[in-house]
Amino acid sequence: MRKLSVYVTLFSAACFLAGASSAVRADQEPAPNPIASYKIDARLALDERQRPTKLTANEQLTWRNASPDTINELQFHLYLNAFKNRQSTFFKESKGQLRGIKFADGEWGNIEITALKIVNGADLTSQLKFIHPDDENAEDQTVISVALPKPLKPNETVVLDLQFAARLPRVYARTGYWGNFALVAQWFPKIGVWEEKGERQRAVAGWNCHQFHANTEFYADFGNYDVTLTVPAIYKGKLGATGAQQTEQANSDGTVSYRFTQNNVHDFAWTLDSNYLVLKRSFKAAEWIKPEDIKPMSERLKIPAESFQFDNVEITLLLQPEHASQAERHFRAAFNSLKYCQLWYGRYPYSTLTIVDPPFNATGAEGMEYPTFITAGTAWWASEDQNPETVIVHEFAHQYWQGLVASNEAEEAWLDEGFTTYTEIKLMQTAYGNNRFVLRPANFPVWSFPVQLPHTAPYRINTFNRPFNDPIQTPAWKYYDDNSYATNAYARTGLMLHTLAAWLGEATMDRVMHTYATRWRFKHPSAADFYAVVNEVSGQDQSWFFKQFIEGTGTLDYEITGFKNFKPKTVLGRPIEAADPTAPRENTFTVRRNGEAWYPHEFRVTLADQSVVKILPMLVKNEQVEYQYIYVPSDKPKEPDYIVGPEPEAHKESWPLKERWHRFRIPPSLSNDQSIVSVELDPEHRVQLEANQVNNSYANTVAITSTARWAGSLMFWLQSFLQMVASLA
Amino acid sequence: MFTAFFHGTKRASRSLKLLASLFAFNLLFALPLIIPVFSLIQLTTNNRLAARTLMADQLNPVWFTDLLNNQLADGSLIAFATETFIQLFVIAGLYLLFNLMLTGGILGHLLHDTERFSMRRFWAFGGAYFWRFFRLLLYAAPFYGLVFLAFNLASRWLARGMSQATALGHYPWYRLALYGALVLGLALVNMVFDYARIHTVKHEVRGMWRATLASLKFCALNFFKAYPLYVLIAGLGFALYAFLAWVRDSVIQDSMFAVGLATAFGHVALVIKLWAKLALTSAQCHFYEARQPAMAQAVMPAPTFEFRSATSDVLDSGVLARAQTVFVEPMKPVATTAPLAIAATNRTDQS
Numbered sequence A: 001m002r003k004l005s006v007y008v009t010l011f012s013a014a015c016f017l018a019g020a021s022s023a024v025r026a027d028q029e030p031a032p033n034p035i036a037s038y039k040i041d042a043r044l045a046l047d048e049r050q051r052p053t054k055l056t057a058n059e060q061l062t063w064r065n066a067s068p069d070t071i072n073e074l075q076f077h078l079y080l081n082a083f084k085n086r087q088s089t090f091f092k093e094s095k096g097q098l099r100g101i102k103f104a105d106g107e108w109g110n111i112e113i114t115a116l117k118i119v120n121g122a123d124l125t126s127q128l129k130f131i132h133p134d135d136e137n138a139e140d141q142t143v144i145s146v147a148l149p150k151p152l153k154p155n156e157t158v159v160l161d162l163q164f165a166a167r168l169p170r171v172y173a174r175t176g177y178w179g180n181f182a183l184v185a186q187w188f189p190k191i192g193v194w195e196e197k198g199e200r201q202r203a204v205a206g207w208n209c210h211q212f213h214a215n216t217e218f219y220a221d222f223g224n225y226d227v228t229l230t231v232p233a234i235y236k237g238k239l240g241a242t243g244a245q246q247t248e249q250a251n252s253d254g255t256v257s258y259r260f261t262q263n264n265v266h267d268f269a270w271t272l273d274s275n276y277l278v279l280k281r282s283f284k285a286a287e288w289i290k291p292e293d294i295k296p297m298s299e300r301l302k303i304p305a306e307s308f309q310f311d312n313v314e315i316t317l318l319l320q321p322e323h324a325s326q327a328e329r330h331f332r333a334a335f336n337s338l339k340y341c342q343l344w345y346g347r348y349p350y351s352t353l354t355i356v357d358p359p360f361n362a363t364g365a366e367g368m369e370y371p372t373f374i375t376a377g378t379a380w381w382a383s384e385d386q387n388p389e390t391v392i393v394h395e396f397a398h399q400y401w402q403g404l405v406a407s408n409e410a411e412e413a414w415l416d417e418g419f420t421t422y423t424e425i426k427l428m429q430t431a432y433g434n435n436r437f438v439l440r441p442a443n444f445p446v447w448s449f450p451v452q453l454p455h456t457a458p459y460r461i462n463t464f465n466r467p468f469n470d471p472i473q474t475p476a477w478k479y480y481d482d483n484s485y486a487t488n489a490y491a492r493t494g495l496m497l498h499t500l501a502a503w504l505g506e507a508t509m510d511r512v513m514h515t516y517a518t519r520w521r522f523k524h525p526s527a528a529d530f531y532a533v534v535n536e537v538s539g540q541d542q543s544w545f546f547k548q549f550i551e552g553t554g555t556l557d558y559e560i561t562g563f564k565n566f567k568p569k570t571v572l573g574r575p576i577e578a579a580d581p582t583a584p585r586e587n588t589f590t591v592r593r594n595g596e597a598w599y600p601h602e603f604r605v606t607l608a609d610q611s612v613v614k615i616l617p618m619l620v621k622n623e624q625v626e627y628q629y630i631y632v633p634s635d636k637p638k639e640p641d642y643i644v645g646p647e648p649e650a651h652k653e654s655w656p657l658k659e660r661w662h663r664f665r666i667p668p669s670l671s672n673d674q675s676i677v678s679v680e681l682d683p684e685h686r687v688q689l690e691a692n693q694v695n696n697s698y699a700n701t702v703a704i705t706s707t708a709r710w711a712g713s714l715m716f717w718l719q720s721f722l723q724m725v726a727s728l729a
Numbered sequence B: 001m002f003t004a005f006f007h008g009t010k011r012a013s014r015s016l017k018l019l020a021s022l023f024a025f026n027l028l029f030a031l032p033l034i035i036p037v038f039s040l041i042q043l044t045t046n047n048r049l050a051a052r053t054l055m056a057d058q059l060n061p062v063w064f065t066d067l068l069n070n071q072l073a074d075g076s077l078i079a080f081a082t083e084t085f086i087q088l089f090v091i092a093g094l095y096l097l098f099n100l101m102l103t104g105g106i107l108g109h110l111l112h113d114t115e116r117f118s119m120r121r122f123w124a125f126g127g128a129y130f131w132r133f134f135r136l137l138l139y140a141a142p143f144y145g146l147v148f149l150a151f152n153l154a155s156r157w158l159a160r161g162m163s164q165a166t167a168l169g170h171y172p173w174y175r176l177a178l179y180g181a182l183v184l185g186l187a188l189v190n191m192v193f194d195y196a197r198i199h200t201v202k203h204e205v206r207g208m209w210r211a212t213l214a215s216l217k218f219c220a221l222n223f224f225k226a227y228p229l230y231v232l233i234a235g236l237g238f239a240l241y242a243f244l245a246w247v248r249d250s251v252i253q254d255s256m257f258a259v260g261l262a263t264a265f266g267h268v269a270l271v272i273k274l275w276a277k278l279a280l281t282s283a284q285c286h287f288y289e290a291r292q293p294a295m296a297q298a299v300m301p302a303p304t305f306e307f308r309s310a311t312s313d314v315l316d317s318g319v320l321a322r323a324q325t326v327f328v329e330p331m332k333p334v335a336t337t338a339p340l341a342i343a344a345t346n347r348t349d350q351s
Helices: A010-019 A079-083 A089-094 A291-301 A321-345 A387-397 A414-432 A482-504 A506-519 A527-538 A543-549 A704-726 B002-014 B016-045 B049-053 B061-071 B077-112 B119-163 B171-203 B208-221 B223-250 B256-290 B312-316 B319-327
Strands: A036-046 A052-064 A071-077 A110-118 A143-152 A157-167 A176-178 A181-184 A193-195 A206-208 A223-232 A239-241 A244-250 A255-265 A270-272 A277-283 A313-319 A352-356 A368-370 A373-375 A558-564 A587-593 A603-607 A612-621 A624-632 A652-656 A661-666 A676-681 A697-699
Touching: A052 A181, A052 A223, A079 A089, A079 A110, A110 A143, A223 A239, A223 A270, A239 A255, A239 A352, A270 A373, A277 A321, A291 A321, A291 A506, A313 A321, A321 A352, A321 A387, A321 A414, A321 A506, A368 A387, A373 A387, A387 A414, A414 A482, A482 A506, A482 A527, A482 A543, A506 A527, A527 A543, A558 A676, A558 A697, A587 A603, A587 A676, A652 A661, A697 B049, A704 B016, A704 B049, A704 B077, A704 B223, A704 B256, B002 B223, B002 B256, B016 B049, B016 B061, B016 B077, B016 B119, B016 B256, B049 B061, B077 B119, B077 B171, B077 B256, B119 B171, B119 B208, B171 B208, B171 B223, B171 B256, B208 B223, B223 B256
Parallel strands: A036 A223, A313 A352, A352 A373
Antiparallel strands: A036 A052, A052 A157, A071 A143, A110 A157, A176 A181, A181 A270, A193 A206, A223 A255, A239 A270, A244 A255, A277 A313, A368 A373, A558 A587, A587 A661, A603 A612, A603 A676, A612 A624, A624 A652, A676 A697
């Protein structure tokens, strides 16, 4: 008799899936057939020191082989074992420190699978073995493998019952407890992703189940989650999780149980803290997204306005009491995020969003993203710097970049962190404007630095002060060091995408991002998939850009080194004919490429009568950039159709790519014999990969006043400091 | 205390030459330090359009980020901050030594001179007391160290509590109070050594431990007047300085005129700070003299000029000889309420 019970049929899987909440709106999305669905019954207990660290759970995993391959083994992540001892790969790489937060000695965490069996089938517990796909670290226990008694054929489903016990570490790297608080993330045995040949450019089919590294995050298949959480009564009403809460039930043993469900997500995290202020608000789409917001986006994206769909979202804010006065700022940040991300990247397909404010000394839990669930982080005394907003916007953007467009965070971290950085910069700039930098000695916002920083600025600082050690496209655990990871995965990618927007034009870039976000929603795209979207939407092959700025390490830095105006020779103030009447009479300016990378920059030449000559890159052909000169009279600065000079064909210029510098000539026929007063490349400062933007201009400017202004201020403060020191004498 | 306060402020306000000199010294010291900064801004903005947007109250963010990146070239923010801190530390040390000279000049002028200010005598006094004040500064170091140690211990205690907390709660306020206590503690040590310096000059003492002990005794006996006097004048000076600094900061510096105006306000603020220092010193001198036991008005001891070679021009020119002539004459009382009454024969602490 065939052992049907070993492998559950698609029918049984469908029955389980149907059991999930019908209220979950993601069901309406054209989501893929779920691959990895979990039903978990977890119990968190206080330990002998009254800390929420002891976790036990039963997990039922329904996993479908969605590939054309026959699979003989399953692989699981046991992320919590990264905190088991000093021998884990995570600990060795991080040296017990992540994002500036240090490990507290002795506060280990771990996870152990106590039983694993196929439902109504074989007990596989004894088959479990730790594997190390990334390194030779035999002590690492973050990935486990189990051989199946019978190969799993394409489209077959297996249902596994697991029991596991875990201990939460003190939180310093995304998961753990502190005081009464716990962020329970990466907490359950989670199956890896089976990738078929060709998927994400994979040469051979196989498991993608990396060990937990210091700088890697997560990668998983979509599925439906049905999780029941039983916690001590002190946490009644003080708990939040991925998805929507279905039930709350007080138990006879003094505990309380909550059931959360969410379809079409690839992870589940939850939190509790007896101190939480639990605040709920609704994002009312009709109030926040008006027709006047939709119309321009509709025109830009070239899709009908009717196709924009938005729904209300219930937002739960779990706030620390000492941050109560910042509740409105948190909610507004969430509302702005929901508004713009939906306008730009399509509908948010879930009905809930939970925002967590971790307590003091739990900063390791801040700034993380899980489906429908993000952790924020703010200052004790919020000031004019956009502190809680930036974190919330960034983490919410992850709902799209990795939450929905589920790239591999371990192998291509830039596809989520960098895209999120791009979105954060754009959204913060759109919704809030420039930021301020506030000095906070002893937590008091004492002094606002006198500079209004665009949101690109924090990412530019410390990114361009040294050569790049790695290309952006590098697996997260293979970057030269933590700094290189942060620079490339976050800052450089964000700036690279803004540079791409400068090259393609904002409207085209919006179409690129929208197409990528909607086409790859609920899927696992790779860099090549993004390249394809860019090429398709722009209608051009942009591989020169990708090779240099995603797969290369070259610095982009052009400099205007000067200009020279033609002056006719004079005798006693009277112009005389040049000795050589054929000698050129044009004005010139010189541009030098200081970095290894090249970019077809736009130049803007301002003439003495305030008319402008624009020099626009038209195409890259035969290893050279071809430019077209365009004249804009001073009385028509906003002329939509630029006026080309009298001899359009004559007003062209080519710059061979191999040449480091080029001298551009402004013929008198175009400049009307007006002299140059300034030259600027990338006048709008949109090419954010330009390592040095100040040298992108040249003018007859002597900066005495501005120098006196800032040097004088600095001198005042220096004198004040010295006088303070002098009081010791 | 209030008599001393009014005396000090009045004397400081009248000492315009001295005030102007102190300001000039301060300016001359700061100017060379700012030249590299001036050059850096000039170099990075000259012939660049960024210069046009570098005015008013906001730095050009493009220039600012590029400047930071250039300063951080091949280094980290921490390395840059450390380097800057070390440079500031060295500059502060040099300035402190320079101010030891100035303090000698100020005290010599206040305690030995008539109200007429003479630059040559100012420097002669500065040279005369420099080495003794330097020793006093070294003796003061352990006392300052004790204050910092106490601050550090209290900070650690606070940090230990904070490290176990799940809410920041009142900790920032506690820390603020701790900083306040640190300032008051430093002020206390500073006050003790102020009086040690006054004692040194007043009595021509050469033993600095003895001067320190005498000052400690004096401060202990007169704590409830001496310390409030210090806090009152220092607080007043700081409040005036802070106000003028705020006024200076309020000027929108978008033209050369506005830059000049802000600079003027800034310098007035700095002068006010110097005035406060002078007023404090003058008031302390007055207070010290007023609290001395009644002694016969007699001959002031002449200051001992230690750096004879350095002041040889002064000696050669006969200025010192004239000064000594003045010193052997009875001093004119600084204030009618507290006539100088120091008899050389009564002094026991002169070495």
